[in-house]
Amino acid sequence: IQLQTAFGGGKTHTMLAVYHLARGTVPAEELRGMVPLLQAAGLSEAPRARLVVLDGNRQAPNIPQNRGGTRVHTLWGELAWQLGGGEGYELVRQADESGTSPGKEVLAGLLAAHSPCVILIDELVAYIRQFEEGKILSGGTFDSNLSFVQALTEALKVVPTALLLASLPESEKEAGSRRGQMAL
Numbered sequence: 045i046q047l048q049t050a051f052g053g054g055k056t057h058t059m060l061a062v063y064h065l066a067r068g069t070v071p072a073e074e075l076r077g078m079v080p081l082l083q084a085a086g087l088s089e090a091p092r093a094r095l096v097v098l099d100g101n102r103q104a105p106n107i108p109q110n111r112g113g114t115r116v117h118t119l120w121g122e123l124a125w126q127l128g129g130g131e132g133y134e135l136v137r138q139a140d141e142s143g144t145s146p147g148k149e150v151l152a153g154l155l156a157a158h159s160p161c162v163i164l165i166d167e168l169v170a171y172i173r174q175f176e177e178g179k180i181l182s183g184g185t186f187d188s189n190l191s192f193v194q195a196l197t198e199a200l201k202v203v204p205t206a207l208l209l210a211s212l213p214e215s216e217k218e219a220g221s222r223r224g225q226m227a228l
Contacts (some may be wrong), residue, residue: 055211059164062209066162068092093207094161096126100171105183117182119171120146120192127158143184145191151199159205166211168193 064070065078072078072089082090098119108115111125114133121140124132135154139146155161172193175186183189200206 056166059166059209059211062162063095063097063164065090066093066095091160094127094158096123096161096163098122098163098165098168098171100165100167100169103171103183105171105174106181108182116140118143118184118192119165119189120151120196123163123196124154127154127161132158143180143182143188145184145188145195148195148198151195152202155199155203155206159203161206163196163206163208164210165208168210169212 061075065072065075068090072082078090082088103109103119103122108117109122110116111122111133112130114125114130116122116125116133118140120136121133124136124140126132128135132154133140135150135157136146139150172186172189175181175184175189177186179185184192196208200208
């Protein structure tokens with residue numbers, strides 16, 4: 045699911061609502077407009093899901109994160125860690141450490157093993173546009189991050205209990221630099 049609205053169009057707020065809904069900690073009755081949606085889907089309450097939150101404004105492409113004694117370098121490493129902890133990370137360790145996309149098969153296996161899940165990616169373009177041409181950072185390269193996004197969307201097609209919700213700027217102008225426009 046792609047949220048693409050103008051700056052200030054509610055993308056992040058929508059993702060916060062999905063986060064709370066999937067977490068199941070807030071009753072549907074307390075989430076405005078949710079009861080009619082659930083009723084239309086034939087549900088009395090929303091199913092709970094594992095959550096992954098990737099924030100392109102928070103993560104730095106050249107500063108690995110420490111997760112339980114493991115240094116996580118890339119978006120795919122962070123995705124795997126949030127989904128399955130150390131066990132999930134092991135599935136992508138080699139790709140994370142080398143900064144290369146793990147590919148569709150590995151990602152589909154990861155998603156299937158830890159579903160149902162909801163992956164929220166906010167400010168994806170803001171993250172990817174930081175990769176300078178020809179420069180390799182610990183988070184990979186511009187191309188390896190685009191390959192990851194493509195592999196992830198392909199993997200999601202074969203795992204019906206996994207959902208990706210990503211926010212994208214509405215226009216090239218909002219994407220920022222030339223690299224941001226290329227990422228968009």
